[in-house]
Amino acid sequence: MKIVVLTGAGISAESGLATFRDPDGAWAKHDPQKLATPEAFAADPALVHAFYNARRAQLRDVAPNEAHQALVRLEAAFGRDFLLVTQNVDDLHERAGSKDLVHMHGRLRSAWCRACDTRHDWDDDLSTETACPACGKTGLMRPDIVWFGEMPYRMDEILRALDCCDLFIAIGTSGAVYPAAGFVDIAANAGAETIELNLQPSDGTALFNDYRHGAATRIVPAFVDELIGRP
Ligand code: OAD
Secondary structure, X not given: OOEEEEEOOXXXXXXXXOOOOOOOOHHHHOOHHHHOOHHHHHHOHHHHHHHHHHHHHXXXXXXXXXXXXXXXXXXXXXXXXXXXXXXOOOOHHHHHOOOOEEEOOEEEEEEEEOOOOEEEEOOOOOOOOOEOOOOOOEOOEEEEEOOOOOOOOOHHHHHHHHHOOOEEEEEOOOOOOOOHHHHHHHHHHOOOEEEEEEOXXXXXXXXXXXXXXXXXXXXXXXXXXXXXXXX
C-alpha cells in the first residue's frame, strides 16, 4: 500500500505553535497580505523579517509531539511506499525523525539569497543587513518560505506520489490553501482511500471518504497503530 500524508499547522498546535486560521492563529492576528507575499517583503522587509525571526526563534522552545512521532513509525513500517508532505515551515517532523519529507511551503530554518540563488541553513535572525555567506551581498537574503502567489516546492514529486497512492491522509489542515487543498481530489481520482484527521470538520471534510476528529496527539497515534496492525 502506498501512502501520502499531508500535514498542516494543526499537527504542531499541541507542541505550542499557533495555527494560522484558528482564533489565536497568526492570520487571525496579522494580515497575511502584509507579511506573507513578495509585495509585502518588497514594501517593508524589516517587518517581514521581524515576523519570521520571531517564529524561527520560537522553534528553540518547542519539541515534536506524539503525532509527529507516530508518523515516524508509519514511515518505518511502509518505507519507500510512504511520503510525508508538510505545509509546515517548522522543523518538528525532522526533529521527530521523519526522513522522506517534503516541505512544500519552505522552512523557517533556511534562508534564500535572491542575489545568487543559494539557500543556507539558518538559525539566527535575518535582517536587511544580513550578508549572504556565498556571494557576500547584503539586503537580498529572505526567509525561505513560499509566500502567497509563489509556487510551492517539489510539486512534480508530490503530484507523482498522489497519482499512484492507495491512501491519502490529511492531518491538521483547514483545506483553505491551494494547491494543498486539492490533493484530496487528485488522490481520490487516482483511486485512493482518503481520510481527514483534524480537530474538527474542516472546509474540505466532505471531500474525504472518512474522517476522525479530535486532537492530533490522540487520533494520529491511534490511526497509525490501526494501519500498522492491518493485515
Ligand atoms: P490552518 O490554521 O489553516 O488550519 C489548521 C487546522 O488544524 C484547522 O483545521 C484546525 O481545526 C486544526 N487543528 C488545530 N489544532 C489541532 C489539533 N490539536 N489537532 C488536530 N488538528 C488541529 O493551517 P494550515 O491548513 O496548515 O502557508 O494552513 C495552510 C497554509 O496557510 C500554511 O502552510 C501557511 C498558511 O498561510 C504559508 O505560510 C505559505
